[in-house]
Amino acid sequence: MQELVNAFLIAIETVFSWPTFGILVLGTLVGLLFGMFPGLGGPVALALLIPMSFGMDQGSAMVLFASAMGGVTFGGSVTAILLNTPGTAPNAATMFDGYPMARQGRAGEAIGASAASSAIGAIIGLVFLVALIPVARSVILAFQPPEFFWLSIFGLSIIAVVSMGNVLKGLISGGVGLLISFIGWEGAVSVSRFAFGTNYLYDGINIIIALLGMFALAELIKLSTEDRSIADPESTSNFADTIKGVKLTLKNWTVVARSAIIGTLIGIVPGAGGTIATFIAYLQGQIASDDPDSFGQGNIQGVISSEAANDAKDGGALLPTIVFSVPGSAVMVVLLGAFLLHGVTPGRALLTDELHITATIVVTLVVSNLLTSTIGVLTANELTRLTRIPVRLIIPTILAVVFVGAFVLRNNITDVFVVVLFGLVGYWMTVYDYSRVALVLGLILGPIAEKGFLQSLAISDTGYLIFVTRPISLVLALLTAIGLLIPLLKNWRDSRGGLEQ
Amino acid sequence: MSGNSGINRRTVLKSGTGLAAAGVTGLAGCSSIGGNGGEYPSDDITWIVPFGAGGGYDAYSRAIGQYMPKHLPNDANINVENNPGGGSRTGTQAVWRADPDGYTLGMIDTVGNAAYQTVIEPDFDDYDITEFSYFGTAAWEPYGFWTAWDSEYETVEDLQNADQIRMASSGLGSAATNAGVVANSVMDIPSENVFGYEGTAESMTAVIRGDADIVPVNSSSARSAYEDEDLRPIIVFDNSPIEWASESQAAGELGHDGVVSVGRFERTLGAPQDTDQEIIDTLEQAWLDLVDDEEFNQWSEENSRPIRPKNAQETEETTQGAVETFQEYQDIFEEAKQD
Numbered sequence: 001m002q003e004l005v006n007a008f009l010i011a012i013e014t015v016f017s018w019p020t021f022g023i024l025v026l027g028t029l030v031g032l033l034f035g036m037f038p039g040l041g042g043p044v045a046l047a048l049l050i051p052m053s054f055g056m057d058q059g060s061a062m063v064l065f066a067s068a069m070g071g072v073t074f075g076g077s078v079t080a081i082l083l084n085t086p087g088t089a090p091n092a093a094t095m096f097d098g099y100p101m102a103r104q105g106r107a108g109e110a111i112g113a114s115a116a117s118s119a120i121g122a123i124i125g126l127v128f129l130v131a132l133i134p135v136a137r138s139v140i141l142a143f144q145p146p147e148f149f150w151l152s153i154f155g156l157s158i159i160a161v162v163s164m165g166n167v168l169k170g171l172i173s174g175g176v177g178l179l180i181s182f183i184g185w186e187g188a189v190s191v192s193r194f195a196f197g198t199n200y201l202y203d204g205i206n207i208i209i210a211l212l213g214m215f216a217l218a219e220l221i222k223l224s225t226e227d228r229s230i231a232d233p234e235s236t237s238n239f240a241d242t243i244k245g246v247k248l249t250l251k252n253w254t255v256v257a258r259s260a261i262i263g264t265l266i267g268i269v270p271g272a273g274g275t276i277a278t279f280i281a282y283l284q285g286q287i288a289s290d291d292p293d294s295f296g297q298g299n300i301q302g303v304i305s306s307e308a309a310n311d312a313k314d315g316g317a318l319l320p321t322i323v324f325s326v327p328g329s330a331v332m333v334v335l336l337g338a339f340l341l342h343g344v345t346p347g348r349a350l351l352t353d354e355l356h357i358t359a360t361i362v363v364t365l366v367v368s369n370l371l372t373s374t375i376g377v378l379t380a381n382e383l384t385r386l387t388r389i390p391v392r393l394i395i396p397t398i399l400a401v402v403f404v405g406a407f408v409l410r411n412n413i414t415d416v417f418v419v420v421l422f423g424l425v426g427y428w429m430t431v432y433d434y435s436r437v438a439l440v441l442g443l444i445l446g447p448i449a450e451k452g453f454l455q456s457l458a459i460s461d462t463g464y465l466i467f468v469t470r471p472i473s474l475v476l477a478l479l480t481a482i483g484l485l486i487p488l489l490k491n492w493r494d495s496r497g498g499l500e501q
Numbered sequence: 502m503s504g505n506s507g508i509n510r511r512t513v514l515k516s517g518t519g520l521a522a523a524g525v526t527g528l529a530g531c532s533s534i535g536g537n538g539g540e541y542p543s544d545d546i547t548w549i550v551p552f553g554a555g556g557g558y559d560a561y562s563r564a565i566g567q568y569m570p571k572h573l574p575n576d577a578n579i580n581v582e583n584n585p586g587g588g589s590r591t592g593t594q595a596v597w598r599a600d601p602d603g604y605t606l607g608m609i610d611t612v613g614n615a616a617y618q619t620v621i622e623p624d625f626d627d628y629d630i631t632e633f634s635y636f637g638t639a640a641w642e643p644y645g646f647w648t649a650w651d652s653e654y655e656t657v658e659d660l661q662n663a664d665q666i667r668m669a670s671s672g673l674g675s676a677a678t679n680a681g682v683v684a685n686s687v688m689d690i691p692s693e694n695v696f697g698y699e700g701t702a703e704s705m706t707a708v709i710r711g712d713a714d715i716v717p718v719n720s721s722s723a724r725s726a727y728e729d730e731d732l733r734p735i736i737v738f739d740n741s742p743i744e745w746a747s748e749s750q751a752a753g754e755l756g757h758d759g760v761v762s763v764g765r766f767e768r769t770l771g772a773p774q775d776t777d778q779e780i781i782d783t784l785e786q787a788w789l790d791l792v793d794d795e796e797f798n799q800w801s802e803e804n805s806r807p808i809r810p811k812n813a814q815e816t817e818e819t820t821q822g823a824v825e826t827f828q829e830y831q832d833i834f835e836e837a838k839q840d
Binding site: 047051140141142143144145185186187188189190197199200202203270320324325326327333334337340341343345346347348349410411412451454455458459 | 553556559560563582583584585586587588590591594624627667671672673674675693694695696697698699702703705706707709710711712713722725726728729731803804805837838
């Protein structure tokens with residue numbers, strides 16, 4: 001306990017000294033900017049900051065990287081809300097309700113809510129994380145392939161809830177997502193599937209490319225047929241709206257807390273990834289809400305739960321990265337490289353003798369989150385103007401941003417063509433009312449589910465029993481069952497209600 | 502669309518002009534491509550890393566990019582670019598397809614590619630790993646079998662006598678997996694593969710938490726786990742035991758030379774095939790000068806990235822040797838593919 005406190009005191013001293021604090025602000029702004037542009041995001045921001053960090057001392061370097069990470073998550077939510085374009089993949093869940101709110105002229109409120117829930121989520125996540133540090137190793141090691149399997153199946157069961165209106169269409173979308181996810185090399189069976197011998201498809205379809213296409217590009221197509229601006233040009237917004245968003249977030253503090261804890265926990269599970277954290281948090285927000293049907297149409301709780309989890313997950317994802325060199329999310333991959341460059345070696349020491357380094361990173365994350373949230377609240381009003389610009393001006397610009405983002409992701413022009421393809425698919429889906437969320441879920445969770453399944457059988461001494469004889473697996477399996485029962489129960493309740501009338 | 506839609510002749514003309522203006526400005530921003538007829542290198546060099554940022558190949562490449570220019574005749578810049586994908590084949594292919602004028606170079610994983618084009622995907626014809634114009638090797642490292650600190654296995658004999666040994670790794674196509682598969686077969690270890698982990702760090706974690714018994718990993722990646730007392734080595738695929746873990750056995754000492762030949766990865770420095778020999782000689786000399794460079798060595802020490810240099814010819818020999826050894830082991834991989 002004493003060590004924990006000492007470590008954090010050292011960290012606070014480091015972070016709030018000059019010029020380190022200046023570095024923090026710089027990193028935050030860089031992260032914020034990069035987070036807003038799809039295809040850029042955390043990994044690219046960090047990769048660009050690495051050369052800048054040569055010659056910095058270890059503490060300053062850690063602050064630089066952590067602050068960029070903190071800035072990215074909020075930056076991504078701004079574009080998710082205003083333009084239906086998730087700056088980073090985890091911001092996708094913010095877009096589900098954030099963008100509808102923007103269309104209703106409530107963008108300011110959404111940004112305010114995102115800012116507030118990001119900040120509070122980060123703090124709650126931090127507290128939870130610190131509580132977990134003593135048992136971090138055991139928690140991480142407790143998750144083996146059967147748990148990964150159930151985690152992803154639980155995630156897939158979200159499809160049933162998310163498509164409560166039309167389960168068949170939801171299943172079709174999810175199924176297509178699963179099918180697409182199987183493209184490429186599957187290490188577990190050492191086979192390349194549906195890649196037609198190309199190097200491009202060897203790695204499968206990239207999730208950011210799919211998101212850019214299905215949501216951003218599809219939305220641009222849709223807007224071009226409507227010939228107006230994203231929000232009603234007559235709508236007004238002002239600072240009061242933003243504050244309203246902040247106040248509503250505070251009112252929904254239980255949603256924030258639950259989402260933050262979920263974000264941290266899932267962030268800790270190596271290989272789960274940040275996107276699942278926000279999706280599952282979004283789901284629990286929907287399940288626990290008084291008005292689950294309004295999710296996806298501009299319910300502010302959707303934005304709150306997604307963003308709270310989004311900011312908490314980075315703290316969680318830090319743990320497997322620093323203890324086992326297993327990156328908990330995409331941005332952690334680059335962070336690892338940055339660590340090694342500055343002589344920070346992942347291992348037990350970072351949780352014991354060198355805990356102050358970990359603490360420095362965590363403190364920086366929180367401070368930069370608070371910083372971006374403040375900037376967000378102050379500039380929200382100006383940002384919302386974007387939603388009132390006529391589309392014929394917005395579309396070409398965003399189109400360029402999307403295409404450049406797609407290319408910049410992997411320096412691969414084929415990605416741009418694939419974005420176009422997904423754009424058409426996404427537009428078609430909105431016209432015929434198929435759930436794009438379900439497809440995305442299938443796409444992200446398919447590989448994790450399959451890998452979890454195959455690896456579980458490979459390591460099992462008891463055959464299929466391994467899926468039900470482990471405590472964490474059982475809990476996750478039960479949660480899945482509950483998740484699947486909810487729409488059934490609801491249908492039953494509705495039909496009974498109908499009969500009574 | 503209604504007559505009031507935003508797309509009319511004026512709009513098209515306006516946007517067309519705008520596009521043209523943007524295009525011209527953009528083109529003006531591009532610097533001239535290729536040399537201006539001076540001595541090599543008379544322009545900036547692009548260095549391709551077929552792996553993502555932050556990893557080993559990336560780290561060595563960036564250090565080379567930073568410290569090698571001053572050893573080149575004209576002090577040209579080296580711009581490092583990451584081009585990951587396809588298990589390093591995307592970036593390697595980018596080097597292969599570049600003009601052989603010395604202005605595109607890359608760091609190439611020769612052993613991994615040797616396995617791929619020989620035994621994993623014999624129809625592979627995007628490039629031939631033996632035909633690149635190599636000018637040196639930056640580092641190489643042997644893999645080895647590591648096990649959990651408290652596991653019951655201490656020696657290769659223990660592994661051989663077990664009922665079943667589970668090996669955790671990424672999958673065929675990863676150099677570590679290839680090394681492990683060959684070693685298991687050659688040393689008669691009753692192994693079962695657990696594939697699908699994303700890289701060595703995850704495979705090591707898998708063994709620590711009990712998914713599997715052994716993991717093929719290179720020594721320096723396992724070092725931190727060794728110091729944390731999470732993993733310890735059983736055998737290293739080299740001719741002598743690990744310096745800082747002398748309890749490890751050595752495959753070479755047990756007579757398994759084939760394992761030593763392919764149980765490793767190499768970080769080689771290459772250019773497209775048929776690059777002018779003069780250019781290759783210049784690059785080779787610059788590399789060998791860099792090896793003695795004080796700043797480069799300081800970087801190496803501070804970052805625990807040992808420099809184990811080879812010249813052009815040694816690199817070619819190692820690459821050719823790996824291809825030939827894998828050809829001998831074709832059956833082993835056929836079997837592994839069917840599992």
